[in-house]
Amino acid sequence: MSMKISSRQVDGVTVLDCSGRITLGEGSVILRDTVAQLLSSGQKKILLNLGDVNYIDSSGIGELVSAFTTVRKQGGELKLLNLTKKVHDLLQITKLYTVFDVKDDEAAAVKSFN
Amino acid sequence: MTANRVSYTLDSTLETVDSAEQAASRIAAETGFEDDEITRIAMAVREAAVNAVLHGNAYDPQKKVKLEFEITGNDLVITICDQGKGLDESKIPDPLAPENLLKTSGRGIFLIRSFMDEVHIRPSQTGTEIKLVKHVRGTSADAKEASQ
Numbered sequence: 001m002s003m004k005i006s007s008r009q010v011d012g013v014t015v016l017d018c019s020g021r022i023t024l025g026e027g028s029v030i031l032r033d034t035v036a037q038l039l040s041s042g043q044k045k046i047l048l049n050l051g052d053v054n055y056i057d058s059s060g061i062g063e064l065v066s067a068f069t070t071v072r073k074q075g076g077e078l079k080l081l082n083l084t085k086k087v088h089d090l091l092q093i094t095k096l097y098t099v100f101d102v103k104d105d106e107a108a109a110v111k112s113f114n
Numbered sequence: 115m116t117a118n119r120v121s122y123t124l125d126s127t128l129e130t131v132d133s134a135e136q137a138a139s140r141i142a143a144e145t146g147f148e149d150d151e152i153t154r155i156a157m158a159v160r161e162a163a164v165n166a167v168l169h170g171n172a173y174d175p176q177k178k179v180k181l182e183f184e185i186t187g188n189d190l191v192i193t194i195c196d197q198g199k200g201l202d203e204s205k206i207p208d209p210l211a212p213e214n215l216l217k218t219s220g221r222g223i224f225l226i227r228s229f230m231d232e233v234h235i236r237p238s239q240t241g242t243e244i245k246l247v248k249h250v251r252g253t254s255a256d257a258k259e260a261s262q
Contacts, residue, residue, distance in 0.1 A: 023160075024128065024164055024168075057157065057160055057164070058161055058219070058222045058225055059164065059219075061221055062217075062218035062219050062221070065217070065218050066218045068216075069216055090225075093225075093228050094209065094221055094224070094225075095210050095215060099215055099216065
């Protein structure tokens with residue numbers, strides 16, 4: 001299943017509901033383009049809901065890191081929401097779990113931006 | 115090809131990466147691995163295939179990726195060969211080092227090593243061969259645990 005992203009606004013935060021796989025190729029490109037579009041339109045509070053992302057490879061991990069650092073360099077924040085066990089485990093073994101701000105409750109996550 | 119060995123010769127494309135992952139998943143399941151282990155094996159093969167297609171063969175349509183699965187008595191052995199310039203593992207930075215944590219690449223080999231029991235990388239001028247070994251349950255992996 002290829003990756004899909006839908007966007008919604010919640011109290012000034014852009015929530016990106018992602019589903020499918022973030023892998024080398026299409027999945028990574030979709031994420032990169034979506035984040036770039038948000039930044040160009042001035043939306044710098046981004047909550048990446050990965051609840052329906054069942055697979056990420058090393059390229060996908062790299063894309064998450066790239067999104068995180070790109071948003072931060074522009075004075076914004078990108079946080080992760082609802083990690084599946086597989087994605088959680090991947091971020092643990094790559095020591096990225098403590099780098100990202102990871103949330104498991106959307107309302108609390110949205111609030112944390114302000 | 116024998117009953118417990120199957121090999122594929124694949125183009126240097128992204129489709130090859132997906133095909134390799136799917137084949138690994140299917141064969142690992144047929145070998146009797148649990149779901150979590152199947153995921154790890156398939157991901158290790160995917161990462162090795164990415165290395166072969168991107169870094170080894172650099173998408174060159176003239177170059178092929180050879181993928182072989184063999185079930186020996188105790189192990190599932192997967193070999194991936196490319197026709198690139200050869201991978202120098204010593205030049206791959208440690209992705210867990212603080213200065214590398216925010217790098218956007220360089221985690222493939224680390225993930226492969228994390229998910230497999232043995233990884234043997236043999237670079238040469240004519241390409242890189244990476245051999246991935248996963249012990250079948252009830253063999254050396256369990257014996258090692260039992261002895262501790």
